[in-house]
Amino acid sequence: MIPVLNITDLHKSFGELEVLKGIDLAMHKGDVVSLIGSSGSGKTTLLRCVNLLEEFGRGRIEIAGEPIGYREEGGRRRRLPERQIARQRAMTGMAFQQFNLFPHLSAVKNVMLGLTKTKKLPAEEARAIAESWLDRVGMLARKDHFPGQLSGGQQQRVAIARAIAMAPQLMLFDEVTSALDPELVSEVLAVVRDLGRDGMTMLLVTHEMRFARDVSSRVVFMHQGRIHEEGPPEQIFGAPGTERLKAFLSNSQS
Amino acid sequence: MNFEFFLADLWAARANLLAGLWQTVLISAGSVALGTLLGLLVGLGLSYGRLPLRIALRIYTDFLRGTPVFVLILACYYIFSAAGLDLDAFQAGCLALTLFCSSHVGEILRGALNAIPAGQTEAAKSIGLTFGQTFTSVLLPQALRQMLPTWVNTATEIVKASTLLSVIGVVEFLLAVQQVISRTYLSLEFYLFAGLVYFVLNFAIEQAGRAVERRIAIPR
Numbered sequence: 001m002i003p004v005l006n007i008t009d010l011h012k013s014f015g016e017l018e019v020l021k022g023i024d025l026a027m028h029k030g031d032v033v034s035l036i037g038s039s040g041s042g043k044t045t046l047l048r049c050v051n052l053l054e055e056f057g058r059g060r061i062e063i064a065g066e067p068i069g070y071r072e073e074g075g076r077r078r079r080l081p082e083r084q085i086a087r088q089r090a091m092t093g094m095a096f097q098q099f100n101l102f103p104h105l106s107a108v109k110n111v112m113l114g115l116t117k118t119k120k121l122p123a124e125e126a127r128a129i130a131e132s133w134l135d136r137v138g139m140l141a142r143k144d145h146f147p148g149q150l151s152g153g154q155q156q157r158v159a160i161a162r163a164i165a166m167a168p169q170l171m172l173f174d175e176v177t178s179a180l181d182p183e184l185v186s187e188v189l190a191v192v193r194d195l196g197r198d199g200m201t202m203l204l205v206t207h208e209m210r211f212a213r214d215v216s217s218r219v220v221f222m223h224q225g226r227i228h229e230e231g232p233p234e235q236i237f238g239a240p241g242t243e244r245l246k247a248f249l250s251n252s253q254s
Numbered sequence: 255m256n257f258e259f260f261l262a263d264l265w266a267a268r269a270n271l272l273a274g275l276w277q278t279v280l281i282s283a284g285s286v287a288l289g290t291l292l293g294l295l296v297g298l299g300l301s302y303g304r305l306p307l308r309i310a311l312r313i314y315t316d317f318l319r320g321t322p323v324f325v326l327i328l329a330c331y332y333i334f335s336a337a338g339l340d341l342d343a344f345q346a347g348c349l350a351l352t353l354f355c356s357s358h359v360g361e362i363l364r365g366a367l368n369a370i371p372a373g374q375t376e377a378a379k380s381i382g383l384t385f386g387q388t389f390t391s392v393l394l395p396q397a398l399r400q401m402l403p404t405w406v407n408t409a410t411e412i413v414k415a416s417t418l419l420s421v422i423g424v425v426e427f428l429l430a431v432q433q434v435i436s437r438t439y440l441s442l443e444f445y446l447f448a449g450l451v452y453f454v455l456n457f458a459i460e461q462a463g464r465a466v467e468r469r470i471a472i473p474r
Binding site for chain 2: 053090101102114118148166
């Protein structure tokens with residue numbers, strides 16, 4: 001079976017600073033992989049490379065077998081044209097730490113935008129899809145509210161609906177609860193957990209260790225731009241194999 | 255002050271004054287419309303252009319914004335005719351105001367786009383929008399709301415600056431008033447009247463701007 005996501009030997013530098021030093025990661029349909037690690041370990045950068053929000057210097061990322069972002073041409077590596085990149089970005093959905101809802105559009109219009117612009121669906125069809133996803137995240141009653149009228153947790157649920165309505169092959173979650181007040185965290189995590197149960201393939205960066213343990217099929221611990229240790233959650237949290245992971249886990253008891 | 259004389263002279267000169275007022279409206283509206291269109295392109299170039307274009311536009315806007323409008327008007331009037339391009343006073347004046355307006359609108363748009371968080375573009379990209387779609391559906395609607403008050407302010411500045419066209423002989427409202435004064439010698443009365451008319455004009459523009467602002471405000 002072709003992996004949904006296949007990353008081989010991914011390198012990424014910001015100037016002199018190499019933040020990803022050779023990442024290999026494969027995910028199959030229905031996998032839920034959590035990336036954990038201290039800040040600066042490269043988790044978020046890895047996620048952003050998969051969504052082509054960052055360019056990367058070396059290595060290969062394939063979504064459902066299709067190499068994304070670049071093509072080889074006579075031994076030279078070239079960035080794909082804008083249109084191709086846009087199409088490939090839509091193969092993955094991304095939820096951001098800061099939600100990034102479009103403030104001038106109502107909740108339902110936020111979800112509809114990608115459906116009408118990228119997928120070129122007629123407005124009624126887009127609206128129906130948008131409303132069914134807003135219903136799934138418990139936001140249908142507030143579909144005509146604007147982001148400024150919603151709490152952080154509600155905004156994040158709309159943002160997740162916006163990403164997932166595009167029917168991506170892979171959902172990326174970048175610390176989706178980090179900007180939320182503590183009492184709003186659980187409503188967002190419930191939505192993510194629910195999607196995982198439904199078989200959505202998901203790659204999450206999270207600081208919620210209990211949640212990572214709960215929801216993941218696999219946990220990847222990153223340290224200084226490399227995958228330091230990975231395994232099923234019981235093993236990573238129950239019997240960490242390296243000193244670094246032990247130190248990290250004892251520092252982030254939640 | 256003789257109010258009855260003034261009213262009689264005002265009535266007698268109504269056709270000339272209205273013609274002048276019409277010129278003022280035409281000059282202002284035309285310059286603001288053209289200047290805004292040009293300015294949006296300038297702002298786009300300033301925000302997204304390649305380096306040489308950005309440098310050229312930066313010089314353009316800084317030069318135009320740093321020059322008194324009066325000098326711009328004289329320059330347009332004299333330089334173009336010296337170069338063999340025959341612009342009449344009306345055209346030269348409108349050109350000067352258009353360029354002036356475009357430099358301001360360009361700078362306002364650049365600032366407004368700059369103020370939009372990077373996350374907006376990233377979110378748009380992540381749902382597969384191209385740059386053009388991101389600009390028209392996500393960035394521009396936010397930028398236009400942000401720039402509206404400053405843009406209205408620029409429009410009123412243009413109305414006021416249009417009085418300077420009187421110097422190169424365009425019979426806009428101020429020059430029409432001055433011509434009446436030279437016949438009637440009622441300078442105080444007519445200048446006060448002119449001030450009142452300009453105030454009403456700009457007040458109307460500002461009120462219209464506020465109404466639009468309320469109408470397109472994002473609920474929160």
